[in-house]
Amino acid sequence: MNLSGLIRQSWAGLRVLLLFTVILGVAYPLAVTGVSQLAFGDQADGSLVSHDGEVVGSSLIGQPFDGEQWFHPRPSVAGDGYDTLASGGSNLGPESTQLLATVEERRAAVAEENGVDPADVPPDAVTASGSGLDPHISPAYADIQVNRVARARGLDPAEVQRLVDEHTQGRTLGFLGGERVNVLELNLALEDLGSS
Amino acid sequence: MSATAAGLLQIALLLVLLAVAFRPLGDYMARVFTSTRHLAVERAFYRIVRVDPEADQRWSTYLLSVLGFSAVSVLLLYAMLRVQDLLPMSLGFDGMPPDLAFNTATSFVANTNWQSYAGESTLGYTAQMAGLAVQNFLSAAVGLAVAIALIRGLTRHRTDRLGNFWVDLTRGTVRILLPIAFVFALVLVAGGVVQNFTAPYEVTTLGGAAQSVLGGPVASQEVIKLLGTNGGGFFNANSAHPFENPNALTNLLEIFLLLVIPVALARTYGVMVKDKRQGYAVLAAMAVLWGAALVAVTAAEVHHAGTVPQAVGAATEGKEVRFDVWASALFANSTTGTSTGAVNSMHASYTGAGGGVVMLNMMLGEVSPGGVGSGLYGMVVLAILAVFLAGLMVGRTPEYLGKKIGRYEISLVALYILAMPFALLIGAAVAASFDTTRASLLNDGPQGLSEILYAFASGANNNGSAFAGLSANTEYYNTALGLAMLIGRFTTMVLVLALAGALARQRPTPVTAGTLPTHRPLFVGLHSVTVIIVAGLTFFPALALGPIAVALA
Incomplete structure (x- = not known):
């Protein structure tokens, strides 16, 4: 347990988090929206x-x-x-x-x-x-x-x-x-x- | 068909669906976490973020990865919520004030999803999908990773290595959560859950009133809210909202989604410890607690004791017509037995007994069957306690799966068991002591105390559901509940990983005639009773003044 270890892991964590934000926070909802609008447009729009x-x-x-x-x-x-x-x-x-x-x-x-x-x-x-x-x-x-x-x-x-x-x-x-x-x-x- | 027959059939169908998924999903998850091969997309991922997937971490390094990752997650989400007015598709909403942003950020990172805000009047689409929904995935994957590390502690011998957190996190997300979420998001849309980027717009209703038609990327967030046992609704009404949960079929699917991973993890456990009976024993203990609570909640709501429900003729306050009482009770029991905390009906308006049981579900420590990962490690920790108690009775050094439970191990278990009640009872006691904090109560008397107890039970156990009468968006509740969530989530993870490290160091103890078998019904009984006794002794006084007093009124 040490501070430099925590900082190193946090820095790695930030890189992982940013890439996951692009995948899970942007690409995934866009993909779901795209397919939903094509396949189930009425429901997707409410x-x-x-x-x-x-x-x-x-x-x-x-x-x-x-x-x-x-x-x-x-x-x-x-x-x-x-x-x-x-x-x-x-x-x-x-x-x-x-x-x-x-x-x-x-x-x-x-x-x-x-x-x-x-x-x-x-x-x-x-x-x-x-x-x-x-x-x-x-x-x-x-x-x-x-x-x-x-x-x-x-x-x-x-x-x-x-x-x-x-x-x-x-x-x-x-x-x-x-x-x-x-x-x-x-x-x-x-x-x-x-x-x- | 009578309501009773229909309700029982509904439960039967749920159990069949879970039984069908149990083996394939459990086996698949075991393969995901034991495979030595990386997918091409994962190798690319590791290259971009520059982590070494082959590094085998000590428990302390694994822990630093968990804590470091969660810390930056809180910070980034906090920043996003503070400045959400500057993000695209903010719908004109302001940034969150500091205490609310702290509460919300810790809440979603700690897999709690307590919400002191109402989604439809607070958050734009970017904050929801790129902030909150991302943590819905990742907080679940973190819980999963810690559970897997604990299993490795049990299965590995004479080593100080527990695996690689980044690999576990990535595989849990990419191979388990994301594909299931994608498929079932589309199923939810087909059922009527909305999925678009249209800003709310006003229409004139048939009766001539004005009403806003809401939109948003709801289905993509809804599905992981359940699958990851998160529970934070896109809208304030959560899964009672017709755009999150439009009909009885989506309702059953949502209950299935929030149960399926915690349940199947029992199979994963059995496969990974190379003794499937151990997995079935854990599953049986989960099922006993879930089943007993379900009978109690359903009976309480169907019989609708209490002044208002009796006057009305049914416990329909806070429930939707499309879900009747049975489907509401089934959801309520499952969401509080896991750490989900989504609601399809308002628990605050449940009967005294019904509301008390869903609160007790959380106070058991979220193990029936618990959250994604957290349910399994909670159950294993309690199994170790049960083994220890049995060992005390016969005067033998207790063992669990060939690992000795010595002074160090049982100390970690004891601290694990004390962490959540500490956060719960201290926070609730302070809240009940001051006029300013009591001013947040909607109901007075025992029901008011229940509101406070429920809030801290929900926070400390990372559930997130509420007796929502409590106006929790104040500096005290936002801060205290935020801290309760952090203590409930991360002190327990520290202890679980320390325990995993201690177990992995040991050499295996051979099974002898004197070893307590941990896969027989006798042990399942002991295990379940241990869960109930620990929670009962800890919380009975508080429960007696709150929900029990309401039920007896």
Whole structure:
């Protein structure tokens, strides 16, 4: 153990580090980007979705939807809600009185807005996701919104329910992850229904 | 299909994938580190950086290489983060302030990837890919190299040479991490992870709001974040973010990636010590701890005890719909059992018992199955302790793989075991003692103490996940956690390499009828219990005041 040994090794380390920075920090990400853009361009660019020729966001990223005519996403604590520049969850613990109050408030609001019994409000409707950008809601949360959305749009509830069913995705491969409805895709389908 | 059946099938599929990879990857890694031939590209590499690949280093020289390399890594990364506003594609973000840059640089070099910043609002693309992602590779390769040096200490006799750090570092990176990362980065992109250099731009959402569409070289960094058990997310929400982890398939792949090298290293170990049963015994101890913790975390989250989860009807706060509770618990248990620290759900919002178990996973010292390299050397050190305890019971000089465990060796083991709790408990005690440091807490009472404990458990064990309610971007936490990460990573490496040197010097002790077999279920049991007892005795008082109090509330 000696200082000159450490300096000599550090100097060798710097040379190794600089060359690895070129390989791993520049060449590798460029190569991955090149191949990705050629082979999977849509995904690499963020799985963008358009409406009337305008990009309206990514099918993977949740968006805020206010108003009776839309299916609503989960509560979000990313910024003021679905702010992609401030992803994250509430980080409030299981005994937090603040979280308890928030959850009860949300349940009352969701129940009133959709005209359902508070006991029928599903868990995902009253809790914020970890990312704050969850694009999905549970099929149960979509179901309780059907009548409200149909009324606001002057549509037959059965038709809206059919759309929800079409957009309900089961577990991946039948057993991976959760059952879900993509809110943006469902609302896009609603818009298309209205305009046809 | 019921949630339970689906959840169990998901775990079964993960185990099948790991079982399939175990032998080929483990054997391959053993070949990489025992081969005497250099690839052409490696020879060119050694020529350019002017290191002699044929030099066989003493343990002390090997250590100086590790420390020298890590020191310049911290300095270069620190400098890069301080001046990142001057780098290309900085997206208009300022350079990091000194305490945050220190914390981040030590964090990524120490394979911790604790993040006191939010990626999407702090870092440009160059700092992420040429700074952070480079250390994601290299810090993992350093851990791998140290583990291999320890194995050489066990397999070599009457020598003071442990191999060549630069060769181990280069081979680990070029032959193992880089090819796997490249292939699976493309798989992640196919699954929806973004990979571009477009700066964030604003669009009008369908509902008429404004939202930024983010970009960046995410997949190339995401894959090594997991494969190298690093865990530092490109975005603040980490693997909960849909652009890092878009669906249940990528989620399972990410869990597989963060487990595969630490698990397969058990095979590499068995092959290199020329007794594959030893590798299986280590694997069994890892699996016992991982499995028991998985049952506990999953049961806690599915049963959702606690005031808020009961009021809600499920433990869904901080979890994504696409991952349900089972896939979230599986990820949480695997990320804290390895030293990864990536999260696909917010651990702070877990039930008291669930959050307590993931914290305990880290406090075990990251050995179930642990980080890349660090998991294996941690497990071997604890096996030596278990052998020593057994030796005390029967009054024999303990041996492990034909090496005597004498006073010097066991002293190194004891120091190894004390280093992490020292960094953890001192740092947490100071943080809990002052009003200014307590001001960073989001939750009060036992949950608040859990936030502090979790942070220092995460730092000292080089995990990097957080009870993220803690506002850790303050001078105290940035500095104290930075130091905890350095102590947790590098004092242990010093001790492991010293141990390797001491073992290599010995002549082999022949196996006799009195030798404790270290490959039988009895020893696996002893080994696992040793891990739990050491952590339990050290951390029970702290856990009782934090997560256990929350769980009993």
